[in-house]
Amino acid sequence: MSNFQLGLVITGAVVLIIVVAYNAWTHQRNAPRRPRPAEQGERPAEPAARQEPAFDAPPLASAGAVGAPEPAALDHHAVDARDALELPVPQAERPGGLDALIDAIASITAEQAVAGDVAAAALPRTRRVGSKPFAIEALNPSTRQWETPQAGVRYVHLQAGVQLANRVGALNEIEFSEFVMKTQAFADAINGAPDFPDMLHEVARARELDQFASDHDAQLTFMLRARQAAWSPGYIQQNAARAGLVAGAIPGRMVLPAAEAGLPPVLTLAYDAQAAMSDDPEQSALREVLLSLDVAQVQRGEQPFARLRELAQALCQSMDGVLCDQNGTPLPAMAMDPIAADLEQLYDQLDGRELSAGSLLARRLFS
Template sequence: MDILNSMSDLQLSLIIIGAIVVAGVAIFNWLQQQRYRRKIQAAFDYDHNDILLDPKHSDDIPQRVEPKLNKPEFSESSPDAFQADDTYIPHQENKKVFVPPSSHPNSSINLSAHASSASPLLDYDNITNYIVNIRSESIIPNTHIAKLLQRKFDFNKPVCWLGQRQKNEPWEEITTESNVDSDGYVLLKGCLQLADRAGPISEVNLSKFRDLVQDFASQAHAIAECPDIVSTHDKAVLLDKFCADVDVMIGINIISKDDGAFVGTKIRALAEASGFRLESDGIFKYRDENNHVLFTLSNYESSHFLPENMKSLTTHGVTFLLDVPRVAHGERVFDQMTHLAKIFSNTLGGILVDDNRVPLSESGIQKSKQQLIEIQTAMKKNHIQAGSQSALRLFV
């Protein structure tokens, strides 16, 4: 009361006016966000099928149509014959390709009829992995196997160990936890990945892994089967060349008109109403029911979309991106991404453009879709299905 008594009428009036202004701004922002959400919801009120779940869509890849892209031809006959030019280019630099302007049988580890779908972690093959076998007539104790698990990170590429507790039992991935709970295994498979976006595995690391396996087998009184190192390294280099050719991201930009700007609150409301979620890396991600990322929404400018900054953020554009080798049924996902991009463009009052800020036509969008189809077809012919567990491991 003493404080209030010591204040003049002017000071009290200023405090009250300030409080009213702050409350008014908060109420205005809330009303604006609700208005955006109603407009966005109205854009989605019409009935449209989920193109990823619609059973009428066939799993067949559409036939190739002109124009042909200026990309190397891929082998259809053998997974060991990845076609590429003679210049070795590691696929450590992920290619970002925006929508253009308008102008040997697979020898997987067969665990059971439905093993791959039930346990994707067991879906390892000798196309993308150096696979060794360790066989023993008696159980190899888990204390021995723990020594192998301790070396999983010594080869600059991911390693997975699979095991059978008895010869007729199913394969399982061996982790530190599962190994402690087991009595040991009689059969082991070590799967060392041959390449990723950092490039192919080195011949030195292949040799180190083989030597580890052979020394382990000798100490465990088991038999080790290790493929040839030189030919495996050659295969790793060819695999990496192939991955570099298909490592493409296709995107669509939406920029503002007449040097205007998009408001962060409106972008967030629109994104969340569309099914995106803003994640810790500052990018909105659209995920499927299995939590796999289908495509992303990022800031066209250099700054990220951070939750604490969205209310004050303005930007001249946003970018939709689809990582082609990491997405199954890419042509359907591309259609869904394009559909959402058009809704964003209409709602935000922006323009669909390519990476050179040239307005996009339907023919330009279809060219990008055709490029995506050709890439995923090439992957399928070489026994690396886009969006599969193998692809997710390779393109990381």
């Protein structure tokens, strides 16, 4: 073999090695990032160790349907962004049960004391009237507190109520009529006499409350997008767990728990549920996750938006991501600040209506 031929062979081999190496590098660069082994002294992330608390609120929309709005204005019944400044101490929580502020209530007086087990047996099978929650309570003669009828207690005064509004809409005439029928049937079963409020007045109250709720409802969502390499579900879970999030109730969902057990989560991180449930999730390539806050469901004192911004910054840094709006447009830091004042006004208006964010009544109304 001549020197020329030998040179061609060597050159071809070198080119082949370069092509193979480049393809391998490109594959490695574009492959989904996977969880890293726990470093020395660091406990492995266990996102499934805790579960998010259950509460009466609909799940957030899927990643394909949720996004953040333009950052310049507060968009209600939609997703957007808010900041949190110095926050006052939240108002004292109202006791549970029916409340004239958001419920239409009918009083029921029994002809004679009714045994709690008899009253409980007469309760309707369903606790809804149309799309609205419905409840019956009895006044405990010893504690003077309203409660669900209990065995071993005898009651004279009871009441039935239906919620005036929720995120589905306002109580209408048909639902009020169903409320009357259910309450009357219960009253007949315990030999009681109901006293119903005026239907037109309650329906008008429902519409006004629904309008207020519509004007003060905000669900905030940011999108975190990968700058270069995609993420595997395990990689997302590992980084989110290191930032304090725990496994949610459904696949593809992690949450930042509230300070008080049993309350709705402060923040939610969501990604493709199908990828989370796939046979080999580490082969899934995800390029975006959503960070969400349901404003009315979280107490102001939790400083939820400030924590959302901190969490977004930490995840962007650790996962090489960028914070974006619903259209995938990067959000500059200055876009967040003007919205902070809007959120403070929203909190103040909810406080003024005795529907403070995160309170029991607010959680019921905005559900």
